[in-house]
Amino acid sequence: MKTIVLDEIPFALDIDDLQGRLHLAYNSDSAREFRELADEAQHLARPKALFRECYIEYRGVDGVTLGTVTFRSPALRAHLDQVERVFPYVATCGREIDNLVVPAGDFLRQYWLDAIKAALLECSRSYLRTHLEVTYALGKTSSMHPGSGDAIVWPIEQQSQLFSLLGDVEGQIGVTLTGSFLMIPIKSISGILFPTETSFQSCQLCHREDCPSRKAQFDEHLWQSVLGAAGPDG
Numbered sequence: 696m697k698t699i700v701l702d703e704i705p706f707a708l709d710i711d712d713l714q715g716r717l718h719l720a721y722n723s724d725s726a727r728e729f730r731e732l733a734d735e736a737q738h739l740a741r742p743k744a745l746f747r748e749c750y751i752e753y754r755g756v757d758g759v760t761l762g763t764v765t766f767r768s769p770a771l772r773a774h775l776d777q778v779e780r781v782f783p784y785v786a787t788c789g790r791e792i793d794n795l796v797v798p799a800g801d802f803l804r805q806y807w808l809d810a811i812k813a814a815l816l817e818c819s820r821s822y823l824r825t826h827l828e829v830t831y832a833l834g835k836t837s838s839m840h841p842g843s844g845d846a847i848v849w850p851i852e853q854q855s856q857l858f859s860l861l862g863d864v865e866g867q868i869g870v871t872l873t874g875s876f877l878m879i880p881i882k883s884i885s886g887i888l889f890p891t892e893t894s895f896q897s898c899q900l901c902h903r904e905d906c907p908s909r910k911a912q913f914d915e916h917l918w919q920s921v922l923g924a925a926g927p928d929g
């Protein structure tokens with residue numbers, strides 16, 4: 696199957712919601728300036744995503760093979776035990792938003808712009824997920840991401856394999872990998888989406904305490920069931 700690009704994602708920034716999350720009082724000067732910035736972002740931004748439909752070719756002890764690419768992750772292997780078809784993907788806020796220039800040293804506006812980019816990424820991720828669930832009649836889905844959760848859950852180095860499976864990710868949606876396997880634009884996400892009856896968040900397999908982005912409690916039982924044999928340090 697070919698990689699499919701979604702580069703005409705319809706979106707509308709929820710500016711009221713963003714303003715509330717940034718604690719900007721209504722009718723304040725800051726709120727007015729923020730809304731101008733968000734309006735510009737709405738016109739400039741082009742959030743995007745790409746994905747590929749894949750079937751699991753081989754299940755090893757601690758990983759799975761999709762096409763010619765093997766992913767080493769006991770957690771991924773466990774989650775895909777009953778799954779035949781999966782969807783590797785990358786979603787991003789897009790590079791076009793970088794044309795919105797905020798003066799160096801204007802840290803407040805840079806902070807606002809960062810929040811706007813995060814909202815754009817959420818738009819592309821949500822659109823992609825709905826697109827996959829509807830187009831392929833998947834029902835309930837979850838996804839896993841290289842580098843999320845404890846280091847041994849799915850090592851971030853496996854971003855290379857994920858990108859190789861998706862072809863020219865930079866040429867298609869402008870996302871590149873750095874030498875340390877982070878994505879540029881930073882507000883991008885990569886992973887494998889799969890149908891499942893059981894909700895899953897990578898945070899359930901993450902020991903990190905006091906993480907402000909935590910979406911689910913650490914689940915010791917789940918950790919032991921999929922990673923116990925690997926030990927705390929892999």
Ligand code: SF4
Nearest residue numbers: 844898901906908909
């Ligand atoms: S708890 Fe924080 S660091 Fe750990 S997986 Fe969740 S968001 Fe990532």
